[in-house]
Amino acid sequence: MASKQLKEFTFEEVAKHNKEGDLWIIVDSRVYDLSKFVNLHPGGAAVLLVETIAGRDATDAFFGLHRQEVLYRPQYARLQIGTIKGQEPLIKPLATDALSQVPYAEPSWLTPGFSSPYFKESHHRFQKAMRKFVNEVVLPDAIRCEDNGKRISQEVVNKLGEMNIIGMRLGPGKHLKGKTLLGGVITPEEFDHFHELIINAEIGRCGTRGYIDGILAGNVIGLPPILNFGSPELQAKIVPDVLAGKKFICLAISEAFAGSDVSGMQTYAYKDGNEWVISGTKKWITNGVFADYFTVGCKTDDGYTVILVPRSDELSTKPIKTAYSAAAGTAFVTLDKVRVPLSNTLGKEGKGMSVILSNFNHERWMILTISLSTHRLIVEECLKWSQQRRAFGKPLNSQAVIRAKLAQMIARVESAQSWLENVTHQMNNMSYTEQSDKLAGTIAFLKQYVTSTGRATAEDAAQLFGGRSVTQSGMGKLVENFHRTSPYDAILGGAEDALRKMPKNARL
Numbered sequence: 001m002a003s004k005q006l007k008e009f010t011f012e013e014v015a016k017h018n019k020e021g022d023l024w025i026i027v028d029s030r031v032y033d034l035s036k037f038v039n040l041h042p043g044g045a046a047v048l049l050v051e052t053i054a055g056r057d058a059t060d061a062f063f064g065l066h067r068q069e070v071l072y073r074p075q076y077a078r079l080q081i082g083t084i085k086g087q088e089p090l091i092k093p094l095a096t097d098a099l100s101q102v103p104y105a106e107p108s109w110l111t112p113g114f115s116s117p118y119f120k121e122s123h124h125r126f127q128k129a130m131r132k133f134v135n136e137v138v139l140p141d142a143i144r145c146e147d148n149g150k151r152i153s154q155e156v157v158n159k160l161g162e163m164n165i166i167g168m169r170l171g172p173g174k175h176l177k178g179k180t181l182l183g184g185v186i187t188p189e190e191f192d193h194f195h196e197l198i199i200n201a202e203i204g205r206c207g208t209r210g211y212i213d214g215i216l217a218g219n220v221i222g223l224p225p226i227l228n229f230g231s232p233e234l235q236a237k238i239v240p241d242v243l244a245g246k247k248f249i250c251l252a253i254s255e256a257f258a259g260s261d262v263s264g265m266q267t268y269a270y271k272d273g274n275e276w277v278i279s280g281t282k283k284w285i286t287n288g289v290f291a292d293y294f295t296v297g298c299k300t301d302d303g304y305t306v307i308l309v310p311r312s313d314e315l316s317t318k319p320i321k322t323a324y325s326a327a328a329g330t331a332f333v334t335l336d337k338v339r340v341p342l343s344n345t346l347g348k349e350g351k352g353m354s355v356i357l358s359n360f361n362h363e364r365w366m367i368l369t370i371s372l373s374t375h376r377l378i379v380e381e382c383l384k385w386s387q388q389r390r391a392f393g394k395p396l397n398s399q400a401v402i403r404a405k406l407a408q409m410i411a412r413v414e415s416a417q418s419w420l421e422n423v424t425h426q427m428n429n430m431s432y433t434e435q436s437d438k439l440a441g442t443i444a445f446l447k448q449y450v451t452s453t454g455r456a457t458a459e460d461a462a463q464l465f466g467g468r469s470v471t472q473s474g475m476g477k478l479v480e481n482f483h484r485t486s487p488y489d490a491i492l493g494g495a496e497d498a499l500r501k502m503p504k505n506a507r508l
């Protein structure tokens, strides 16, 4: 489009081109010559040749049926031959680092005129850079892989490593010392859980749930036990390669025999000389298909022990077909007398349950942060759609019942966001051990709130989008993905009920 000279036309000039073989239309003051395209149009030729469309301003009809991105695809952008004299297109693609102008599409800390006790200047800087990175580097890969089921491309992984995003996703800590974060936009000393929240939120905006797990969620949950409980030698051997994106790790706890009730697990490890010998199976292991290392929960003679197991001939993985994209790399893992040194033990032998439980908090916080961000994206989709979609001669949002649904959706994301920011603030002011003691219940409840409200919005959004919410391309594609996959956010990361610390003497 940029390379060719665009002419200016009047409405009268366009109107003369209104038949088969000579067909022009106007969309948002842009003039398109569809003469040759008409027979290739995925929506059929007939719809373009009707009297109200051929040679006319078809803006409303177009936006009732297509996402604006259709106009920017090179094969369609080149159909534009000019513009309407004296008019400027109103609808333009946003810059890759831009904030949405739709009310409630961004959390209040990103809304002009609003302030926040939690987010400082470094968070704003970081958010802008992260949005640009996700839109330019991650999103095209996410859309491709979500569709074809392939794992995240190594080029994207390399960039995540270069920017130290893989490391930042583990939260603040010594693993970030001396690193250049996101090209130097903030220092490791500035980095806190709110910056980490921003990374998750920006990833959540891709709206591609399988790929969102595929963008190395396995590292986020599989590496902390090494960082927190592994020997310095083990850390030196594993951590740098994983943070650089050269190797992948995953967390292998759940089994067909044991999910949230991890104590039911059957994978068994016994000692033989200075080695563990491990046999058993693991199920639903995110990123397991392509992982090099497995952080494995095992039953041992004195309780449960977490052991790091590298991929070998005795450890095999096969993909599990799930309802979300295979880009997540969900695996069934078989360990058949795998031998690893005793020095691969994470934490104390027999004390694996505390390693597993303390890991859950951060995992659940990550899942809910991403889920809430996709939830907000869906609210934005609904707000836009209910404005542009006309039914019975009026926009959808002119109906009270639709406005009531939108109000409920907004209330859900806003209340969850406020709670999340409070919890994140607590995380910033507690050690890892304190977090697992004091925040386990709160994070479980918050996750329950985020996922159940997310389901309610998914249902409302599907009603609003109607048939479009069941197709994986076109207008409702983000709603379809969220409606299909948001139940997993409640399931992944374990059960969501954890009322703890009730004083024994509490009475009415």
Ligand code: HEM
Pocket: 025, 027, 032, 041, 042, 043, 044, 047, 048, 053, 058, 061, 062, 065, 066, 067, 070, 071, 076, 079, 473, 474, 475
């Ligand atoms: C620049 C002009 C146009 C282009 C490049 C274009 C392109 C497309 C594309 C790529 C699709 C496939 C679905 C998607 O990717 O969203 C589609 C579907 C469709 N188009 Fe167009 N289109 C144009 C104008 C129009 C107009 C003016 C109408 C007006 C009636 C129309 C009616 C339809 C219909 C009914 C569908 C099927 C929608 C569905 O299955 O939900 N198109 N078009």
